[in-house]
Amino acid sequence: MTLAQGRPYLAIPGPSVMPDRVLQAMHRAAPNIYAGALHDMVASLWPDLRVVAGTTANVAAYIGNGHALWEAVNSNLFSRGDKVLLVATGAFGLGWTASLLAMGVQVECLDFGRSTPADMGRVEAALRADRAHEIRAVLTTHVDTASSIRTDIPALRAAMDAAGHPALLAVDCIASLGCDEYRMDDWGVDVTIAASQKGLMVPPGMGFVWFSEKARAAGRNAGLRTPYWDWTPRADGAEFWQLWHGTAPTHHLYGLREALTMLVHEEGMPAVWARHAALARTVWAAFDSWGAGNAEIALNVADPAFRSHAVTAARIGPAPNATRLRDWCETRAGLTLGIGLGMAPPGDPAYHGFLRVAHMGHVSAHMTLGVLATMEAAMLALDIPHGPGALAAAAGVVARAAGA
Ligand SMILES: *Cc1c(COP(=O)(O)O)cnc(C)c1O
Secondary structure, eight states, X not given: OOOOOSSOEEESSSSOBOOHHHHHHHOSOOOOSSSSHHHHHHHTHHHHHHHHHTOOSEEEEXXXXXXXXXXXHHHHHOOTTOEEEEEESSHHHHHHHHHHHHTTOXXXXXXXXXXXXXXXXXXXXXXXXXXXXXXXXXXXESEXXXXXXXXXXXXXXXXXXXXXXXXXXXXXXXXXXXXXXXXXXXXXXXXXXXXXXXXXXXXXXXXXXXXXXXXXXXXXXXXXXXXXXXXXXXXXXXXXXXXXXXXXXXXXXXXXXXXXXXXXXXXXXXXXXXXXXXXXXXXXXXXXXXXXXXXXEEESOSSGGGBOXXXXXXXXXXXXXXHHHHHHHHHHHSEXXXXXXXXXXXXXXXXXXXXXXXXXXXXXXXXXXHHHHHXXXXXXXXXXXXXXXXXXXXXXXXXXXXXX
């Protein structure tokens, strides 16, 4: 039989779970885009977007997904033939590399593979080797959503400073913003990107670039810039239409207003970060128990210091056990888990030994505990060997985090 009737839970790393309040805020007639309430409401978004990213930098907004934001950064900073250093810890770092290469930028990609955090010593050495300072920017992911590795951005900044290199630092926070602690200004970041459908809890379709004055100056003569992607009128435009280079994403903006009210004004960013950290530790505790004495179940990232608080990548082997488990959770229990992205080539049977559990967006303890209990039910139903005590361990983490 199936027990999937009821409210479904999409626990994949984007689109994330959206609050009903966000959906309800979007459910309205089309507003006037030329004057009035929409303009006032949109003016209130920019200060809150700065709080989320920990910055006083410029903000440019785009109608587009994460892939669009990579091109926004590429086009505003670079010319054909420019050199950049990309620090990759998973499929999304490689995706940004591909986007740069396709636009004619020369990429030195330091690829740390699928399970290993970036080695800042190697980053520093690569920058020191660039004596002529031809590298225009160091680009990386804060969280690579495929591997769930979280890069230590202050350590990356320190490596750049130790090398005495003047390159810009640009960080893809599409998976992490609104989940993992992030402080653009304190950490010395010049460019940050994020999209609406992950930690910001809004449907896919909007993205943001925060850029410092240093980045604006460095990109002033960028040869790849085109009118649509130009971040200057989007950040500074005196006319409302310039903020979008055309019609505004009206309903997304109402959703975003509600989401920012919840994140910034009601819960507060430190509490948002603490919630995601506690839920991440809850997931890790379950995996540690399932994998005890069973080498087939393991988290992808060994060191907790380098694990994302937004998403957890793991192996449930041997293949195809991860795919069998995902299928069972979806069809029998109404829970959709993430595929294992970039862990094995498409078409390789090994692909079916990996999955991801998302804990990003509007998620609570009961939702995460429900995910873990459902996964354990799948293991029992499918005879997937696993160590005991996972649910008690997960409940213990929640109990300690929430307190009495
Ligand atoms: C989701 C994601 C992207 C791609 O975003 P799309 O909206 O799917 O284009 C890029 N980088 C990171 C880190 C992501 O998590």
